[in-house]
Structures are given as structure tokens and as C-alpha cells.
Amino acid sequence: MLPSSTVENYLKAIYVGETQLANGQKLVPMGQLASVLGIAPGTATTMVKALAESGLAVYEPYNGVRLTSAGEKLAARVLRRHRLMELFLVQVMGMRWDEVHDDAEQLEHVVSDRLVERIDEMLGHPEADPHGDPIPTAEGKLAERPLDTLLTCPLHTPVTVARVTDQDAAFLRFIESHHLKPGQTIEVEARDEVSDAVRLKGRDDARMTIGARAASKLLVKAS
Amino acid sequence: MLPSSTVENYLKAIYVGETQLANGQKLVPMGQLASVLGIAPGTATTMVKALAESGLAVYEPYNGVRLTSAGEKLAARVLRRHRLMELFLVQVMGMRWDEVHDDAEQLEHVVSDRLVERIDEMLGHPEADPHGDPIPTAEGKLAERPLDTLLTCPLHTPVTVARVTDQDAAFLRFIESHHLKPGQTIEVEARDEVSDAVRLKGRDDARMTIGARAASKLLVKAS
DNA sequence: GAACCGATTTTGATTAATCAAAATTAAATC
DNA sequence: GATTTAATTTTGATTAATCAAAATCGGTTC
Incomplete structure (x- = not known):
């Protein structure tokens, strides 16, 4: 069934x-x-x-x-399809990373195993989708590594954006226009609890300040 | 709605x-x-x-x-999606023409307009899918031209296969292996009502005999 | 014209997925 | 410990899509 x-x-x-x-x-x-x-x-x-x-x-x-483990297996399959489709739509179909979520949400339920594996191959067995979310393997293994957010990472230390955990199109466009996409390197200069703000140094030493809520959606790793 | x-x-x-x-x-x-x-x-x-x-x-x-015309409009949209998806799966994804029907049957219900039009563009606004079935335009116009079948076309006259009206995978593989795909040129040498058979001359003058039921599924145009 | 037959429609039920609103429970407050 | 509250569950209904089987219709056949 x-x-x-x-x-x-x-x-x-x-x-x-x-x-x-x-x-x-x-x-x-x-x-x-x-x-x-x-x-x-x-x-x-x-x-x-x-x-x-x-x-x-x-x-x-x-x-x-x-x-249960049976449920987990099925869930991982769906997530695999979703994330592979997102990457496919960006890499092969030339869509923007902020417009692929809804399509992937539908496609994940209907693409055949044959097609999914062909896409996986075409993309070179990728490990993450355009937002940096890890792609489960065909066997249902998900490599979730623990990452800092911009609220928890060390200050004054270069870090690389690894993942953006929000699918909102406007947010994604903001991230892109400020050079904060996965792979790009930044540094947290200061955090202020009171004003709820995080000050960043980005590409070309550009300074910007974002709210704590937004900062918590940017996952980073040491670089 | x-x-x-x-x-x-x-x-x-x-x-x-x-x-x-x-x-x-x-x-x-x-x-x-x-x-x-x-x-x-x-x-x-x-x-x-x-x-x-x-x-x-x-x-x-x-x-x-x-x-009604409203129903026709919607139906043409679905058919457009189905046929564009079939061609996409063959041309871009490298799938065989006999294995794309079921995927297209599912995809036709979920792909967004944005994605469909991108595919249409990527394929160069094609007029027919891999089986030769015409693709309705985005406006819902379907160019159905009247074609002969191998049962009705003139004898001893070269004709070009234009369309194969059966999605059965085994049948499609037969067609392919005998060089009877859309675009290929053949000639009907004889028809026999009694034995229900049609004799063809194909590529390299290869002779073959197929049943009337199969012959009626191959649509051809003068070439 | 009566009887029959195949196609079509009706009837009564079922399953999946959902909601609004009432009832209940667990936990927090006093 | 009694009371309030927020989350959760239960209840009763609804909608979409389906089936099997009984009833009916329209058009031959005798």
C-alpha cells in the first residue's frame, strides 16, 4: 500500500x-x-x-x-525527492532558488524512482540542495551535521554559510542580494541582546545588521 | 476553483x-x-x-x-503538459520513449505554468511529442491534422511515419527496433483482408508483415 | 407490439481527508 | 488542593471519489 x-x-x-x-x-x-x-x-x-x-x-x-523506522524510511524518501528536485530545478532548469520550493513540494509526491535516480546521477550525487539542506541517500540515510547559527558561532572569526533554514522567497532574495548564500564567507562582529541585532562583515568587508530571528536561520561552519 | x-x-x-x-x-x-x-x-x-x-x-x-469550450481549454492544458513532459523526459532526461508515459501521466497534474513554459522554451516550442502526438499551444489550440493509417494509405508509395497511437511499452519497442518511429520512411506493399495482414518495406528495403490492428496504430503522411 | 439485451443510471455504502465546536486532560497558578 | 488555562481529543458532519448491484431505458428481434 x-x-x-x-x-x-x-x-x-x-x-x-x-x-x-x-x-x-x-x-x-x-x-x-x-x-x-x-x-x-x-x-x-x-x-x-x-x-x-x-x-x-x-x-x-x-x-x-x-x-518508527518504517516511517522514517518513507519520510527520508520524500525529503530526498524534494531536495533533489529543488537542486534540479535550479541547476538544470535554470530557476531561481527562491522559486523552486512550491514546485518541489508537488513533484516530490509523483516522480518515479527511475526519474529520481536519473536526476541524482545527472547532478553528480549531490549532498545538499540549493539551501544547503542535506539530501538523504537512496537508502534513507540523512547526514545531519550539527551546525552553529549566526547567534551561536564565535565572534570575529570567519565562517562559511552552510544552510538557510527558511523557504520564504523574500527572505531568500534578501540573503542572495547580501551575498549570504551557502558557500559564502562572513564574520559576526557583534551581537546585541537588547536590540536583538547581529552585526555582520560580509563580502568586500560590507557591514550589515540583521535581526536575531533572521540570524538564527543562517547556519554556518568554521572556514 | x-x-x-x-x-x-x-x-x-x-x-x-x-x-x-x-x-x-x-x-x-x-x-x-x-x-x-x-x-x-x-x-x-x-x-x-x-x-x-x-x-x-x-x-x-x-x-x-x-x-464546453471551458472544458476544452482545461483539457488542452493537461494534454499540453503531458506531451511536453514526455518530450522533455526523452530529450533532456535521456529516457526511452517507451518508458515516459507513466511519469508524464503524473507530472501533467502538478507542474507549474512557470516550469511548463520553461520546458517549452528549452525544447524550442516543439509541435509534437516523441510519439508524434501534437502538442496544444499555451492558448489551448490543438493542430490535429487528418492522417492516413497504414490501412488506408496508398500502396507502393513512400510514406513517412508521423504518429504512433499506442502507449504500450512493448509495442513501442517493437516499432523502434523495426525502424518504424515517427520520421522514418516506409512503403505498404500489400494488404490482405483475409489474413488480416499488412506487408511493409522499411529501411534498407527490409520486409516485414504486421497485423491490421497494429497497422491501424501507425499514422503516416505522404513523403 | 411484446420480450429481450446491452448500455446507462440509480441506489446505498465505503474510504480518505477534512472542519468546527464540545469535551477532556495535563499542567500551571493561586 | 482547587481552579484556571492551554493543548489535545472526541464528536458529528461534510466533500470527493469510488464500487457493486439493482433498476431503468432505448433500441432490436421475433
């Missing part, structure tokens, strides 16, 4: 939700799930019970939900 | 069904519709009534159904 697009979306949301949990936590709460999927809370409860029934998730009433 | 994949499939089936009607006929019978869509006859009736309700089709009880 192959999963419907709806089920795939639930699995993906739980999978991604799990990776974002504070250390130690292991259950994604219903409220969060409902909100990222844009559905009523009661709907999430009903659906998650069905997922548990079919062995894809473990459901603890009032606590939340996590995936 | 954008149409569901199901509705798109009904529209496409009616649209294609209309073009295959004997001259003078204008209604697609429910039975045929149900059979090409692989659904129960009663389901077709119910759905077609709903299509009529929403102004996409005209339904005459016990006689059949045809599209």
Missing part, C-alpha cells in the same frame, strides 16, 4: 519536526504538527492515530508522535 | 475521445469513458453530471458527453 501525498506530508513534517526538537525531546507535539501542515488540531490527532495503526509512527496521547 | 487530478483526467479522456469519434458523432458514450478511465460505469455518470454542473461539459443522458 503506497502512501498518499497526504500521508507523505505528515511523515515529512514529523521527520523534520523530530530533527528540530530540543535535545532530549523525542516527540513532536500535535499542535506543532497541525500548524506546520496547516490543518485543524483534531485532524492531526485522527491522522496520527491512523499512521500509528499502520506501523509508521508511535503515538503517545497528549504527548506527541515520533516515526 | 482549480480542477483536481481526477477532474483533469476526465476532461482529458473526453477531449481525446471526442477527436476519435466517427465523423458526425459528437458525444462520447459513458461506457467508453468509464473503460478508458478504468472506473465503474456508474461512477462516470455521477462525475460527468458534476462536470456539467460546473460548466465544463454538456451531458445528454443515455447519449453521452462532450466538453
